[in-house]
Structure formats: C-alpha cells, structure tokens
Amino acid sequence: MAFAPNSVEPPHAVEPPHAVEPPHAVEPDTAGDPPAPHAGPGTSPRLGAQAYVRGGATQTAVKILVVGHFAVGKTTFIGTISEIEPLSTEETMTRAGEEIDDLKGVTGKTTTTVAMDFGRLTISDRVVLYLFGTPGQQRFVQMWEDMARGALGALVLVDPERLADSFQVIDLIEQYSLDYAIAVNHFDGAPLRDEAALREALDLLDDTPVVTCDARDEKSSAAALTTLVRYLLDRVR
Amino acid sequence: MTGPGEWEPEAAELVRPYVITKGRGLPDEAELSLITLVTAAPEGPRRPTRLSPEEQRLLDICSAGYLSVAEIAGHTRLPLGVVKILLAALTEGGYLITRPPVARAPLADREILEEVLNGLRAKFG
Ligand SMILES: Nc1nc2c(ncn2[C@@H]2O[C@H](COP(=O)(O)OP(=O)(O)O)[C@@H](O)[C@H]2O)c(=O)[nH]1
Ligand SMILES: [Mg+2]
Numbered sequence A: 001m002a003f004a005p006n007s008v009e010p011p012h013a014v015e016p017p018h019a020v021e022p023p024h025a026v027e028p029d030t031a032g033d034p035p036a037p038h039a040g041p042g043t044s045p046r047l048g049a050q051a052y053v054r055g056g057a058t059q060t061a062v063k064i065l066v067v068g069h070f071a072v073g074k075t076t077f078i079g080t081i082s083e084i085e086p087l088s089t090e091e092t093m094t095r096a097g098e099e100i101d102d103l104k105g106v107t108g109k110t111t112t113t114v115a116m117d118f119g120r121l122t123i124s125d126r127v128v129l130y131l132f133g134t135p136g137q138q139r140f141v142q143m144w145e146d147m148a149r150g151a152l153g154a155l156v157l158v159d160p161e162r163l164a165d166s167f168q169v170i171d172l173i174e175q176y177s178l179d180y181a182i183a184v185n186h187f188d189g190a191p192l193r194d195e196a197a198l199r200e201a202l203d204l205l206d207d208t209p210v211v212t213c214d215a216r217d218e219k220s221s222a223a224a225l226t227t228l229v230r231y232l233l234d235r236v237r
Numbered sequence B: 001m002t003g004p005g006e007w008e009p010e011a012a013e014l015v016r017p018y019v020i021t022k023g024r025g026l027p028d029e030a031e032l033s034l035i036t037l038v039t040a041a042p043e044g045p046r047r048p049t050r051l052s053p054e055e056q057r058l059l060d061i062c063s064a065g066y067l068s069v070a071e072i073a074g075h076t077r078l079p080l081g082v083v084k085i086l087l088a089a090l091t092e093g094g095y096l097i098t099r100p101p102v103a104r105a106p107l108a109d110r111e112i113l114e115e116v117l118n119g120l121r122a123k124f125g
Helices: A074-081 A139-149 A160-175 A197-204 A220-234 B015-020 B053-064 B069-076 B080-092 B109-124
Strands: A060-065 A087-096 A109-124 A129-133 A153-158 A180-185 A210-211 B038-040
Touching: A060 A074, A060 A139, A060 A220, A060 B109, A074 A129, A074 A153, A074 A210, A074 A220, A087 A153, A087 A220, A087 B080, A109 A139, A109 B069, A129 A139, A129 A210, A129 A220, A139 A180, A153 A220, A160 A180, A160 A197, A180 A220, A197 A210, A210 A220, A210 B069, A220 B109, B038 B053, B053 B069, B053 B080
Parallel strands: A060 A129, A060 A153, A153 A180, A180 A210
Antiparallel strands: A087 A109, A109 A129
C-alpha cells in the first residue's frame, strides 16, 4: 500500500514503539543467526519465526521472475510455490508533467502505483529462491531494473487466447537479456493445441522451452519452474 | 538513467515519505537489492542515535532473523524506496547488517542452478 498523495496519515501509519502488540511466540533461531539484541520490552518483532529466512547468515539469495500480462496467473503461481504467504510491495511513481492538466490549466505531475508480488522457497541450507511477479509495463524502468538485476531467469506466463498481450512482456525480458521459458497457462485444462503456431506467434527461438501449466496446481507449477531451471543450466554448462 | 516521460519512484517526493526518510535520497542499488538479506547487528551500534518510529519498526522486524529487503517492505507496507533509504541509514548507523558474513565462497551460477534444480525436484517430486 503506497501513500496516497492526499492522505495525511496512511492507514498503516506506524505505531509508536510503546504501542506494539504483545510479541508472538518467536522461536529462538537455531540456524546460527544472531540473537535479537534490540528486542527489549515493547519493541519485540511481530513476525513469527517461519517468516524469517532459515539459516540466513549463510544463505545465497537468488531470484526468478514470473512475468506476464494482467490476470494471466502470476500471483496464483507465486502463491502455489511460495513457502510464505505471498507478499507484495508497491511503489508510488511520478512522472514530471509533460501534459497540461485540462481542469486546472497547470502542468502537474502524474502519479501512479505499481506493485510486485513475491514469494520465497528455501531450496536448501545454501540457497533461498525468491519469485518476483510483475506485469510488463515498459515505463516503470526502476522497478524492472530492480527486479531484473541479477535474476537467474524468467518464467513468462502466457494465455494462448491472448497471445498479443504477451508481446510487450517478452520484449522487456529480452531487453534485460534474461533467459526465459514460456509457461502456457491453460485455463480450461485442455492440451495445447498448436505449439508450433504459438512459437511462431511469439517469435520464439527453437530452444526456448514451452510448457503448459496450471498455476493453481503445485506439481504443474513446480514442473514449469523446473523446466526453466534445467534450461538455464543447459545455457551455462 | 531515467529519460523524460518515464516513471520514477517517488520515495522523497511526497511530504510524508520525505519526513520519514528525513529527505535522504535513494541508496545505491548495488548496496541494497530486493534480495539483499538484512538482520539486526548483534552488537548494536557503537553510538546509538534517536530512531524515528519507522526506523525503530524496521529494526524490530529485523531483530529476530534475516529477511530480504523486499520482505521487509512487504511486511511493513512501506513503499520500497522508503524502506531502502531507511535500511541504508540503519546500516550506516551500525544497527543493521546488510552484508552478512558469508561462511563460504559465493556459489557459482552453475552450482546455484544445480542446487535449485535438485531442490525443486526434492520438494515437488
Ligand atoms: N483455471 C485457471 N485459473 C487460473 C489459473 N491461474 C490463475 N487463474 C485465475 O485467474 C485469475 C487471475 O489470476 P492472478 O494470479 O491474480 O493473475 P495475475 O494478474 O497475473 O497476478 C484468478 O482468479 C486465478 O484464480 C490457471 O492456471 N487456471
Ligand atoms: Mg497479480
């Protein structure tokens, strides 16, 4: 939830330290993480132990992007794979006014909000994987740079009935030089009718993997992710 | 970086975020990425300063283990730009560790991908 321009006090206004709720039972972390030096009375964290990265002191954090147009199933996919309740964060973005505000006759600023969803999967005691999902909106440069920088690769969710809506997202992924696989998110559960036609419509390279996937199904979503990672591995070998 | 007509994050634009961040600008992206893991410094700062309620809240959340920068923003519902600025300031002040000691050499890409692949197979069959 980002700040609305006019709100004096956002609804999530931060409580003063003395007003925090009683602490949840936070298990001492046994994975070699530091103790909680600042958790004095009234300042205890309100997150349960499972919210924290297990063995965070020695974990390597990596990320994979889950991208696609609006309502293609990104949030569903992330929720299916994630071990934590998926989170989201928003950024209020401004654009210096190049348009004149008709009503007021003044040059103003345009403000909008962009969100990304993300989830986490602890792979092992060495690697923790984050999945970040966002729609492809070219002009949110900062958010795309934040997400793309250092990403292992991207899973592009595609609705075969709305192929044209995927062009912009695929362009963006290529622009950031990310390796990707296509997951055709089949809403009716029918087998993919014509993979060749889809490849041609999306102008895919021959070796770009195309899998079908039901984002609500754990096995199906994990298989799509596995296909992507196997492909990424082939490319670094 | 950002051309004309492009959207920019608004961290320091609105009055309230401006106050929260004390007018500081966005930190260098290289220091704090979305998946930089953050935790409270075990020793605490050498010279404690007065923290704002928001800074205190971030510190509290970071006190019981490691979280990524993105998770901290998600849990606090503060805009990402604001969170980054505050985390950078808390790190500079000695309250937080954002570069946790890595007990081993960083894994190579190939090793990471192999580990992820094996992990996915083990978890989901
Ligand atoms: N039948 C079916 N519905 C899906 C699938 N993936 C997502 N949905 C539904 O499509 C809607 C939009 O999904 P959502 O994950 O919010 O899309 P997002 O905008 O890309 O994040 C939700 O109502 C989902 O339950 C799928 O694979 N099959
Ligand atoms: Mg969504």
